[in-house]
Amino acid sequence: MTSLGVPEIEAGWALFLDLDGTLLDIAPEPDAVVVPATLPGTLAGLSARLGGALAIVSGRARGNVDRLLAPLALPGGFGHGAELRDADGRPAETDSMPPLPDDWPAHLSRFVERRPGLILERKPHGLALHFRAVPEYGAAVRAIMEDLVSEAVGFMLLPAHMAFEIRPRAATKARAVEALMATPPFRGRRPVFVGDDVTDEDGMAAARRFGGFGLHVGRDFTGGPAEVRAWLARATARPIEKATHDQS
Structure with missing residues (x-):
C-alpha cells in the first residue's frame, strides 16, 4: 500500500x-x-x-x-x-457514432471570435469550448452549447474542467x-x-x-x-x- x-x-x-x-x-x-x-x-x-x-x-x-x-x-x-x-x-x-452537424463548428467559431480568450477544440466526434482564461463567459458557453444539443438527437452536453463539451451519447x-x-x-x-x-x-x-x-x-x-x-x-x-x- x-x-x-x-x-x-x-x-x-x-x-x-x-x-x-x-x-x-x-x-x-x-x-x-x-x-x-x-x-x-x-x-x-x-x-x-x-x-x-x-x-x-x-x-x-x-x-x-x-x-x-x-x-x-x-x-x-x-x-x-x-x-x-x-x-x-x-x-x-x-x-455507431452520429455525425457532427456541419454547421456547429462554424456557429461556435463565430461565438469565439466575439469573445477573446475562449478556445474551441474540435474533435472527430465532438466539440469542446474552454473558458479557463475567461471564467466570466462560463454561463454563456453553457447556454450556447445547450442550445446546440437541444437541436439534435444523439448528442449530450458534458461539463469538464472550465469547459463544456458536446459528445455523442454513445x-x-x-x-x-x-x-x-x-x-x-x-x-x-x-x-x-x-x-x-x-x-x-x-x-x-x-x-x-x-x-x-x-x-x-x-x-x-x-x-x-x-x-x-x-x-x-x-x-x-x-x-x-x-x-x-x-x-x-
Missing part, C-alpha cells in the same frame, strides 16, 4: 488511465500541457510488465494522445470512448473499458480505472462491474498527477506482486 492507502499495482490488473488531470497537469489551454520526459518510458515499461494490459482513456482525440505520448500508441478509448483502439493497434469502427469511457475487457490481454484481469473528472465516473463504474475499482485523483492521490506518475513509476522499478484475489 502507498502512504495514501492506494494499493500498489498488481500483476493481474488491467490499468485504464485518464490523461489530463490524471497523468498530466491541467494547463490553461489544451495544447499547453507538458508531458514529463519520463512518462512515455514509464507507461511503456509498465505496459510490458502487465502483458500489454494498460490503456489510455481520454477525452482527447486519438491522434492528439499519440502526439503527446509519442512514440507510444497505446490501446484505449479516445474522444470519451468514441474512438477505440485494441492492444494490436487496430481502431474500432465508429459507424461515447462513454465505460464503452472503452467494456470493449477492451472483452479482448486479450485485458480479458480475465481486474480492471482499475484512474481518473479525475465527472467523465471518468462511467469508466470507474464499468471497472467495478468487472470486479475491479476506480481511483480518483484528488481523493485517492492527494498529490495530483505527480503522485499518480510516481505510483506508476514505482511499479516499473520493483517486482509487481501477483494478484491476491480470484481473477476469474
Whole structure:
C-alpha cells in the first residue's frame, strides 16, 4: 500500500488511465500541457510488465494522445470512448457514432471570435469550448452549447474542467473499458480505472462491474498527477506482486 492507502499495482490488473488531470497537469489551454520526459518510458515499461494490459482513456482525440505520448500508441478509448483502439493497434469502427452537424463548428467559431480568450477544440466526434482564461463567459458557453444539443438527437452536453463539451451519447469511457475487457490481454484481469473528472465516473463504474475499482485523483492521490506518475513509476522499478484475489 502507498502512504495514501492506494494499493500498489498488481500483476493481474488491467490499468485504464485518464490523461489530463490524471497523468498530466491541467494547463490553461489544451495544447499547453507538458508531458514529463519520463512518462512515455514509464507507461511503456509498465505496459510490458502487465502483458500489454494498460490503456489510455481520454477525452482527447486519438491522434492528439499519440502526439503527446509519442512514440507510444497505446490501446484505449479516445474522444470519451468514441474512438477505440485494441492492444494490436487496430481502431474500432465508429459507424455507431452520429455525425457532427456541419454547421456547429462554424456557429461556435463565430461565438469565439466575439469573445477573446475562449478556445474551441474540435474533435472527430465532438466539440469542446474552454473558458479557463475567461471564467466570466462560463454561463454563456453553457447556454450556447445547450442550445446546440437541444437541436439534435444523439448528442449530450458534458461539463469538464472550465469547459463544456458536446459528445455523442454513445461515447462513454465505460464503452472503452467494456470493449477492451472483452479482448486479450485485458480479458480475465481486474480492471482499475484512474481518473479525475465527472467523465471518468462511467469508466470507474464499468471497472467495478468487472470486479475491479476506480481511483480518483484528488481523493485517492492527494498529490495530483505527480503522485499518480510516481505510483506508476514505482511499479516499473520493483517486482509487481501477483494478484491476491480470484481473477476469474
